[in-house]
Every structure is written in structure tokens, then in C-alpha cells.
Amino acid sequence: MKFSYSWIREFVPGLGSESGGVTAQSLERLITMKTAECEGIETAGALLSGAVVAKVLEVEPIEGFHNQKALVDAGPYGIKTVVCGASNCRAGITTVYVPLGLKKVSGVMSDGMLASAAELEINKDHGGILELDGTQPLPVSDHIIEIDNKSITHRPDLWGHYGMAREVAAITGKTLRDPIDLSLLPAPGGPVKVEIEDTHLCPRYSALVFENVTVQPSPLWLQARLTAIGLNPISNIVDLTNLIMAELAQPMHAFDRDKLVGETIWARPAREGEAMPALNGETYALTPSNMVIADASGPIAIAGVIGGRDSAISASTTTIVLESANFNASSVRKTSSSLKLRTDASMRFEKAQDPHNTVRALARALELLPLLSPGIRLVGGLADCGRELTAPAPVTLNLDWLARKLGRSLEASEVRQILESLEFGVTRPDAENFSVSIPSWRATKDVAMPDDLVEEVGRMIGYSSIPLASPLVLCKPSFDPPERDFLRTVKRHAVAQGLTEVSNYSFISEEEARRFGLAVEDHIRVLNPIAAGQELMRISLLPGIHRNIVENARHFDHFRLFEVGREIHKSPLSEHTHFMAAIFTKDDGRSALLELKRVAEGLAPGLRVRPAAPSAWEHPHRAAELWWQGRPLGRLSELHPKLVENGRAAVLDLDLDLLRELEPERAKYQPVRRFPTSAFDLSILTPERELAATLELEIRRFAGDLAEAVEYVTEFQGPPLAEGRKSVSFRVVAGAPDRTLSSAEITEVRTRIIEGLSGQGFELR
Amino acid sequence: MQDLLDSALQRIQASATAEELEAVRVEVLGRKGVLAQLSKDMGKLTAEERAARGKFINTAKQSLEGAYEALKSRFESDALAKRLDSEWLDLTVPSSSAPLPATGPGSLHPITQIQWEIEDLFRSLGFSVLDGPEVETEHHNFDALNIPPDHPARDMQDTFWLEGHHLLRTHTSPVQVRGMEKLGPPLRMIAPGRVFRNESVDASHEHTFYQLEGMMIDRNVSVGNLTFFMKTLLSEIFKREVTVRLRPGFFPFVEPGFELDIECLICGGSGCPVCKQSGWVELLPCGLVNPHVLRMSGIDPNEWNGFAFGLGLTRLVMMRYAIDDIRWLQSGDLRFLRQF
Numbered sequence A: 001m002k003f004s005y006s007w008i009r010e011f012v013p014g015l016g017s018e019s020g021g022v023t024a025q026s027l028e029r030l031i032t033m034k035t036a037e038c039e040g041i042e043t044a045g046a047l048l049s050g051a052v053v054a055k056v057l058e059v060e061p062i063e064g065f066h067n068q069k070a071l072v073d074a075g076p077y078g079i080k081t082v083v084c085g086a087s088n089c090r091a092g093i094t095t096v097y098v099p100l101g102l103k104k105v106s107g108v109m110s111d112g113m114l115a116s117a118a119e120l121e122i123n124k125d126h127g128g129i130l131e132l133d134g135t136q137p138l139p140v141s142d143h144i145i146e147i148d149n150k151s152i153t154h155r156p157d158l159w160g161h162y163g164m165a166r167e168v169a170a171i172t173g174k175t176l177r178d179p180i181d182l183s184l185l186p187a188p189g190g191p192v193k194v195e196i197e198d199t200h201l202c203p204r205y206s207a208l209v210f211e212n213v214t215v216q217p218s219p220l221w222l223q224a225r226l227t228a229i230g231l232n233p234i235s236n237i238v239d240l241t242n243l244i245m246a247e248l249a250q251p252m253h254a255f256d257r258d259k260l261v262g263e264t265i266w267a268r269p270a271r272e273g274e275a276m277p278a279l280n281g282e283t284y285a286l287t288p289s290n291m292v293i294a295d296a297s298g299p300i301a302i303a304g305v306i307g308g309r310d311s312a313i314s315a316s317t318t319t320i321v322l323e324s325a326n327f328n329a330s331s332v333r334k335t336s337s338s339l340k341l342r343t344d345a346s347m348r349f350e351k352a353q354d355p356h357n358t359v360r361a362l363a364r365a366l367e368l369l370p371l372l373s374p375g376i377r378l379v380g381g382l383a384d385c386g387r388e389l390t391a392p393a394p395v396t397l398n399l400d401w402l403a404r405k406l407g408r409s410l411e412a413s414e415v416r417q418i419l420e421s422l423e424f425g426v427t428r429p430d431a432e433n434f435s436v437s438i439p440s441w442r443a444t445k446d447v448a449m450p451d452d453l454v455e456e457v458g459r460m461i462g463y464s465s466i467p468l469a470s471p472l473v474l475c476k477p478s479f480d481p482p483e484r485d486f487l488r489t490v491k492r493h494a495v496a497q498g499l500t501e502v503s504n505y506s507f508i509s510e511e512e513a514r515r516f517g518l519a520v521e522d523h524i525r526v527l528n529p530i531a532a533g534q535e536l537m538r539i540s541l542l543p544g545i546h547r548n549i550v551e552n553a554r555h556f557d558h559f560r561l562f563e564v565g566r567e568i569h570k571s572p573l574s575e576h577t578h579f580m581a582a583i584f585t586k587d588d589g590r591s592a593l594l595e596l597k598r599v600a601e602g603l604a605p606g607l608r609v610r611p612a613a614p615s616a617w618e619h620p621h622r623a624a625e626l627w628w629q630g631r632p633l634g635r636l637s638e639l640h641p642k643l644v645e646n647g648r649a650a651v652l653d654l655d656l657d658l659l660r661e662l663e664p665e666r667a668k669y670q671p672v673r674r675f676p677t678s679a680f681d682l683s684i685l686t687p688e689r690e691l692a693a694t695l696e697l698e699i700r701r702f703a704g705d706l707a708e709a710v711e712y713v714t715e716f717q718g719p720p721l722a723e724g725r726k727s728v729s730f731r732v733v734a735g736a737p738d739r740t741l742s743s744a745e746i747t748e749v750r751t752r753i754i755e756g757l758s759g760q761g762f763e764l765r
Numbered sequence B: 001m002q003d004l005l006d007s008a009l010q011r012i013q014a015s016a017t018a019e020e021l022e023a024v025r026v027e028v029l030g031r032k033g034v035l036a037q038l039s040k041d042m043g044k045l046t047a048e049e050r051a052a053r054g055k056f057i058n059t060a061k062q063s064l065e066g067a068y069e070a071l072k073s074r075f076e077s078d079a080l081a082k083r084l085d086s087e088w089l090d091l092t093v094p095s096s097s098a099p100l101p102a103t104g105p106g107s108l109h110p111i112t113q114i115q116w117e118i119e120d121l122f123r124s125l126g127f128s129v130l131d132g133p134e135v136e137t138e139h140h141n142f143d144a145l146n147i148p149p150d151h152p153a154r155d156m157q158d159t160f161w162l163e164g165h166h167l168l169r170t171h172t173s174p175v176q177v178r179g180m181e182k183l184g185p186p187l188r189m190i191a192p193g194r195v196f197r198n199e200s201v202d203a204s205h206e207h208t209f210y211q212l213e214g215m216m217i218d219r220n221v222s223v224g225n226l227t228f229f230m231k232t233l234l235s236e237i238f239k240r241e242v243t244v245r246l247r248p249g250f251f252p253f254v255e256p257g258f259e260l261d262i263e264c265l266i267c268g269g270s271g272c273p274v275c276k277q278s279g280w281v282e283l284l285p286c287g288l289v290n291p292h293v294l295r296m297s298g299i300d301p302n303e304w305n306g307f308a309f310g311l312g313l314t315r316l317v318m319m320r321y322a323i324d325d326i327r328w329l330q331s332g333d334l335r336f337l338r339q340f
């Protein structure tokens, strides 16, 4: 929202006083510290400072150029020669001269310029230089303070200049001048009848009717004022409604009386199937959840949002109905979001405007209309309809409580002065408490409880006046969910193993889901994705990790990375934290897989690897499930070569929720052996795809109690072994807790193993 | 001519290896192949014959090439299957049988690093560290934080909506609600985590970022306490004495609400491009917890009150390392990540 400094100054004249005046720049800082966030300050109509009304005396063409040479009577600046490109520049017109210094244009020395209305920032017209009729003074330049809309979401009153002026008066201690003279309003009894179907949705509807209207451009000061705050001047009647909206935060609308059907205006929910062509050229299909203003023929406006095209003001309008109404905030917001139409009016109404304000706006219109449309006449009295307006109960403010909340002692008189400067009503029923009545423009949503008054007092005394003090809090041990420390352990372990942590988006595309064999319908869909390719919530970290592999493979020949992130599942809706690591190499890929296995074993000591049926994204002969304590903990595999170019990528996926749930088995103490053990090696000849784990189990099975350890040593393939055969070596350590084994006993263990394995069809070397 | 074509087709289909197939291709489809010969004497034919011959050659070419391509891709996939089969690995061998990699340690993501650092700081002050789901209900993300439906404050946080009436949390404040419900007062807690806003991504905006929100609920917590606490905390985070100031800010879950600024660390308050010449940098929103929020979480606001704040972890990382583009953080690019 843009605020004009000079507009605010009209209501707080002291801002401009010789001594104790406040510049726009200081005002911006004060508003930032005490009311709302300012986003910046800029000058509107910079060229207007120094500009004067001037008369064009003579014009002559410049040979070879479009431009003309004009001789201008520039009043206080004297007679000037100016080069001008506007086609309407001709002798005899009155226009605007701006001194700019000497400059050679089209081969001629030009001393200053003649300006268009757009250049002067009066309106958007840059079709030629501004032509004046000699009766209007030039507008003056202004400072515009821009306030962050988000910071006044809760302040319906600050959506108009007068509301901001009230703040400024309170902040600076200067007098506020109310521009409204309610005595201008006629007696009730309008020439139109108003019917409100639901006063919850439309608490108040006020209107006046005028005749003998002349629709024409607004005076320059009004056009400049609207342009300065970002509104477009259209015609005197429309501009008046915008001016009052920007002043009082009360949106208004003018209907062409002659285009309305019947004598009654209804405020009612739209009927099923109704539609309305609107001022912006669109036609809106309406439902009963949309409030409309209607005449006997149907909707003439969408309440609080936009007017209808058929009843709009046009150049031929002579009689108008001027609406000043109040609508329910959430109803307007619902309608405006369902129609995807945000207007200056809907933006204000959705902040919950003050129903008392409708007639103030009409009084202001009564004062201004005769200036904008000379000869205009009021027809009849004031149409005013709605529910009874009740003031909310006063809020009790305990002064001691207030001081404790702020953390600063306060004089009661100081508190009273602050609240009264903001037009709160203050009485003191007893020594400890104030009874504070809330002004109507703060009572719709903003202020309702003593905590809201803490803010009013706090911001006005200035938060910097509150001494810093350490909190004194009750002693209570903190609660730390075990998963936090667990996740730290996991991440530290991964880093120690040489892996670098990445973080990927939670979104994936349908195509990625399919590429990894994930059913699209298993994913939760984002209803409003930010971009194509981010429409599904990930149920696996794999697509992201795959992207990391492909992209980093452009820069590195080998790398290790991991992510700890959440899978988001649909049915049942649940989030699972997973660990996924990847190693990219250019070699045969074996050590990368074993390295990841070691990473997994570090987190789940003793986990078992079982060959698994490969998924489409996996190398068909390099995929395994990881089991721990009888539960499937994850997966270890190499990506299918079609997914990785110029290298191989091993990936490890662990379910961290399960891992955390399954604690490592508690260590079982065995007395340390006092007697020496003996070791011997065995080499077993097997088909080449026999698993080491199977062989180890077999050896243990036959070794019996005396085998203390069975360790894989190495394996060998190739000549002199036959094709398709391999030799796998194990070391067996034998011993007993109570004696040194004799060589006969050791031989017996060895023989038992050899015979047992032979019985199973294995051959020993 | 038809015989010529049939025999060529047979020869293609009879190829037993890729090499054989390639040799046949040259003979049949090559520059001196069957088809080339057929078109050689075209010049001697009448126009009618020429048209018929041309048509025949075209059809023949298509069927020969089709047969060739089909067989070629079968040979290729067989070859791949064979290669992959030969790459069979026994993953049950002990991982210790692989050589240890010659690699130094990896690194933690900078967000993780700063998150741990700040978590530890809060733990040292007796705060609990909680987390909640990334997929939230409208109730926890908005309603319980005093942001009812159709409230304009919902515009302040562009939301990703999910099917099934859920949403991606726009802040970690829902965790505060869960924390209040679960732990009750007195309460000191922080909720770090990933949050989502439906915003277009550019060098300074992300739709996915990290936040840390916190609250302290106790018997008597004042604005002065909040200011003291934030100053202490931020001085620890920035490893130097910082100056803070509060100004009004609107956030529905606090009342009063503040924007907390710190005096610009670059220029010390005299004005520079980083602080847009103002001497101050907007850092975090905070405020006294709105009594409605306490009540909705089952805490009696007449007995308890407190403050809440939100700290942008992503923002802190950007500030600490002077990172020029926020998109690096979620890029997975090791050229970036290995620097931390």
C-alpha cells in the first residue's frame, strides 16, 4: 500500500510546521519502528517541482527532423526556446514548462522541456504535451511511502490515509484533523430501497442518489494524487470512489441509476446459475456462496469485489447511485479467491472493515462531488440499512500485568495518554485497572483482549525503552527425542566413511517414478506444483540420488555421497526416514559395493546379505537385500548400466526408523580364553556362484563346538581350475575353554568338516 | 527379383552372431549389395517399369532393414545380458575382503552443520529439540496457530496443497503446537526442520528450506526477556556481541508480534549495501505467544505465557558463508558441498 506524505499531512497539519515539522524520511522511520514495515520511499511527480504553467508563443519546424522549435513564455523563467516532439505543440496553447538546462536536440539548443501528463506523473497520457485551460493550478510533487501489505494484514484502518494519519498523529504527538462532516448527510429515506437478506454477510448498506451528473476527467490534483499511489484516473465519479477508498479505507461503487431495473437494491447470495459481466470485461459464473448486489433483473455487482459492466458509469451517465457498504470479511475473501479476482476493494474488505465507516464515506462524497461535477444534485435522503451496530465490551487492562508483560514499569498517565492518542476510551474503575473501550475501526478483528493493548502501549513507548532482562524460568530437564542423536550418529558414521551429505527435494516427477519402477498412483500428488516435474512426493530417495550421480559424474571420476531424508507414503499416510548412499566409480564396481556393505555393517553389526530378485533399475546380478535381526533393513545394489553412463554406481538404502527400533544385541560376555587356539585353512572347490555365506554356514555346521571362528580368507578362479569352478579358502580357529586342544582333536575337527562337506557334494583341495 | 529378396532376407535371419549379421548387411544393403544392383540398370527401363522397380526396391529395402534392425537389437540385448551375467558378484563375502578406500572423510551438509551447532546451543540452555511431520494437516499448520480459514494471513505463506486435504508444512510452528500438547508447561523447545513455500525459485528464493522455530513458556515471560534472550542467542551464533532491536510485526500466533533486526554486522550500523544503508538487517520474526494459541494447545494463558521466534537456518548458512545462490544448497553438487 502506497501512502502519500502530503495527503497524510492534510490530516496532521503539524507535520509541515516550521518548527517541529517531520519530513517524509523521518516519518518513514517512525512508522517502521512504531506501526508497520516500510519498504521504501520515492518521489512522485519529480518533474513537477520547478515546473510552471507556460504559453507557447511560436512554433517552427526544424528541417530534417520530426521535432519542432517552440518559443515559450515560461513565466518566472522568462522566454525560452524549447525543442518539442509532441504533435499538439502549437502556438497559443497553455502547457507546462520544466527547466532542465541547455541541451542540443535535433541540432538546436533546447532550454528545458514541455511535458506530457505522463512525464509529470499526473496520469498515463503521453499522447502529447499537457494542455491546460488556465483555471487549474499545477499539482505539486509528493513523497510516497510504501508499506508492506503483510504488515498491515491485521489493521483494516491502515488501508486508508486517514487511518495512517491517526497513527502518525499519535506517534508525533500532533493534532489529527478529521475531514468528515457527518452533518452534511441528509435525513434517512432514500429514493432507492435496500433489502439485505443476511446482515451477517452484509452488516450495512448505505447509499445516496445524485442527479444532474456530468461525467468528465477529474481535476489534475485528483488525477495526480491517484497516480502517485498507483491507481489509474478514469473519470470524476470513479476517481471519487477511489479517492475516498484510499482515504478512509471504505470501498465505494457508483451505479448508473438509469441502467438499474426497479426501485430496490438487494444484497443477497447469488442464485444458482447466475452470472455477471464485470467491469474488467470478464463474465463470472456465480454460486450461492458469492454475495451479490442485485436489482430486479439480477446481479449488478459482486459484493465487495467488483461492479457489473451493464450498470457501469459511462460518458452519458446523468444519475448515479453511490454505494458505500460493509461486507463480511471471510465471505469476500472466499468469493475473491474462488473467482481468482483480487481487487482494491476485496483486499480491504477481507481485512474486516468498520461498518460505521459507510456513512463517513458518503459524507465525504457529499463534500467533494460538487467540486468534481459542478451542478450535481442530491436526490432524496440517505438509504441506510443493516444490523444494529453494537460496541464490544470494554477490555480490562491490569496495569501491573501490563508492566510485567512488557518488562518495564509504566506510569498510568503514560498508558492513558498513549491509548487516548489512538482514540481508545479509557476509564479507571480502580487503582489497578483501566477499562478500555475499543474504537470501532479497531474492533472488527484487531483488538479484543488485553494482550492486544500490550502491543499498542509497547510500540508507542518504543520497544527499545524496555530494559533487557534474563528470563527466570522453572527448572525442568529437557526432553530429547532419541531419534535426533541417532540421526547424528548415522550422519557422522557416513562422513567418517568418506561420504558427503547431499540434500534433495521432496518432489519427483511422474517420469522419474516410472523409471524406478514406482507406481505413480502410490505417490501423494501435489495439487499446485511449482513446476512440471515436481508433481509427486517422493516415496524413495532413489530418484534424487540418481540425479546426484548423473550430475556429479560430469565433474568427477569417483565420488561418495549420501542423504538422510524422508520418504512420504500415501496409504497409510506416513513418513519414513531413510539413509541412502551411493558410490560412483570407473572400475569393476566390486569394491564400491563392499564398501557400502561396510557402511551398513557399521550401523547394523552382523547384518546378513541375501541375493535378491533385481528390480528394473538394478544390475540383474548385483542386487541384494540386507537383513538384520530377522527384519529386512534395506538394499544394496548396483544401478543398471542403462541408468549410468561411463561408470558404475553402487547404492545402499537403509530404513532408519527400523534400524533405530532394532537396537544392536547386547554384548554377551564370554570369559577370555586362557588356553591357546590353533588355526588351519581349508580350500573348497565349488561351482563359481556358490555363496561364501552358504559355505561358511556349512563349515560351522560340521565344525561343532570346538570351532571358535570361521573366517573367509580369499577365493580363486581360473587355470588350473576347470571352467565354472572356484576355490574358496576359509580359516578355522579351534580351541576349548578349559584346555589346549591336542593335535588329534584338531585333526578330528578338520576331518569332520571335510567329511561333512564332501557329503554335501563339495570338493576340498 | 522376389527370389533375390527372399534369399537376402533368409541370409539376414540366418546370421548367428553380430559379426555375421554385419557382414550380411554389407552384402545386402551396402553400396555393392543386392539392392544397389537392382537399381543399377534402372536407366534402361521404360518409365512404367522404372516406377514398378522403384516401388519394389523401396519395399524390399524396408523389409530388409527391418529384419536387420530387429536382429541387431536382439544381439545387443543378448550381449548385454551376457555381459551382466558375467559380472555376477557374491555380496555375501565379508566387506573386509575389499581394500579400504584411499579417501579422507566426507562432509556434512552446511545446513546440518549449522543446525547441530544451534541445537547444541539450545540444549545447553535446557531446550528440548523436537520434530514433526513434513506433511501436515490444515489444523496444525494454520488453525491451531490462530490462522483460521479465509484469514488474509494465509496469504503470507504460499502453501503447497496435497491431495487428501493435507499440505506441506509452511513453517515448523506446528511442531510447537505438538510440543505444547505433548510436553505441557513449563516448556522450552525448538523445532528445526525442512519447510516448504510455493514460491518460484531464483538466486534468493527457494521452495524448500530449513527453519528453526522455538518457544519458551513459563510463569512470567516479558518482552524484555525475549529481547535479552535473542541478543544472547544471536551473539553466540554470530560469535560476537550483536545489537538487536524490535519493531512491530504481524504474525497471528504471537501478540504482540515483532520483527527483530540486528545492527548490520558488515558496516556496524553506519550503512552499507548489505543493509540498504539503514544500518539494520531484518533477521527474524518473534513475539509473545498469543493466548489463543496457548489455549488451543491446552495451556491456561492466565497461568502461563511465553515467547516464540523463528530462525531461518538456510538464511544463516547463506549469511555465514556469503553464498551467492540459494539453489546450491539443494543442488547435490559436490563441487559446492565438499567445501564445507
Ligand SMILES: [Zn+2]
Residues within 6 Å of the ligand: B264, B265, B266, B267, B268, B269, B270, B271, B272, B273, B274, B275, B276, B277, B279, B280
Ligand atoms: Zn550495513
